[in-house]
Amino acid sequence: MSSVNLMARLANLWRGFVSLWVSDIEKNHPEIAYENAIRGMVDKYTKLRSATAAIVRRREEIDARLTSDQRALDQVNRDLEAALATQQDDIALILIQKKEALDAAIAELNQDMQQANGDAEEAKSALLSVKSEIDKLKAERDRMLAQMKSAQARLAIQGQLDGLSVDAEVQALDKVRDHIKNTVSEAKLARELHESDLDVRLKKLQSQSGNITAQAKLDELKRQRAAQASTQRQM
Structure with a gap:
């Protein structure tokens, strides 16, 4: 059973x-x-x-x-x-x-x-x-x-x-952005370093001195020409 x-x-x-x-x-x-x-x-x-x-x-x-x-x-x-x-x-x-x-x-x-x-x-x-x-x-x-x-x-x-997910794409762009910013910053830094270099500063100073000397000579020539013109008028 x-x-x-x-x-x-x-x-x-x-x-x-x-x-x-x-x-x-x-x-x-x-x-x-x-x-x-x-x-x-x-x-x-x-x-x-x-x-x-x-x-x-x-x-x-x-x-x-x-x-x-x-x-x-x-x-x-x-x-x-x-x-x-x-x-x-x-x-x-x-x-x-x-x-x-x-x-x-x-x-x-x-x-x-x-x-x-x-x-x-x-x-x-x-x-x-x-x-x-x-x-x-x-x-x-x-x-x-x-x-x-x-x-x-x-x-x-x-x-x-x-x-x-767009994380990978966003991260890739972030890396590109960072690279571009770093490159720009490096370029700025190179320029700043170049401008602060002693040789560069000396050449810049010499260039400025040459401009000052030339300006002085020009002023002197103008003064001499003005003096000659005044003498001739007196004669």
């Missing part, structure tokens, strides 16, 4: 594992879940259509029997009128019995026909309902899978944006 209980518990445990495994697969692949659901609905629709066809066929068979019995009853009524008109009582008695049997059969067939019509309408309604559910499920599948793909695309883009 305990082994039977153990096997039952193991079976339930296994079914639970399988159910969770299938559930995880369907979450990761929703198209599989929708296809399985649609396939199940289509199988149900196929079976229901076969059952509906059988009900419709039974209704057609009842209708054919009803038509045949009604035709036979019409003939019996005509024969009965003829037998009564010709006073053939023995034939009339047989026809009356046949008429009663046909009346009972037709009454029963009418009940069967009414039931068959109801069954057929109910089956067709159920068939249309299942087909409508299949169409709705297909439309939902297309809509939901489209939304899923759109959401996945957005997540992928967001993931790329989140993982996109």
Whole structure:
């Protein structure tokens, strides 16, 4: 008894594992879940259509029997009128019995026909309902899978944006900026060092002295020319 209980518990445990495994697969692949659901609905629709066809066929068979019995009853009524008109009582008695049997059969067939019509309408309604559910499920599948793909695309883009780092590019530019600034600073420093060099300062001083001497000579020449001009005017 305990082994039977153990096997039952193991079976339930296994079914639970399988159910969770299938559930995880369907979450990761929703198209599989929708296809399985649609396939199940289509199988149900196929079976229901076969059952509906059988009900419709039974209704057609009842209708054919009803038509045949009604035709036979019409003939019996005509024969009965003829037998009564010709006073053939023995034939009339047989026809009356046949008429009663046909009346009972037709009454029963009418009940069967009414039931068959109801069954057929109910089956067709159920068939249309299942087909409508299949169409709705297909439309939902297309809509939901489209939304899923759109959401996945957005997540992928967001993931790329989140993982996109400009630190390396910024650092590279910072290094270039630093290099340019250092180069400019080195150039300024070289110029300042050049200008502060003694030889440079001496050459600069000599250049300035030469300018002063030339300016003095120019002033002297101007003074001499002015003196000569004044002497000539006095003469």
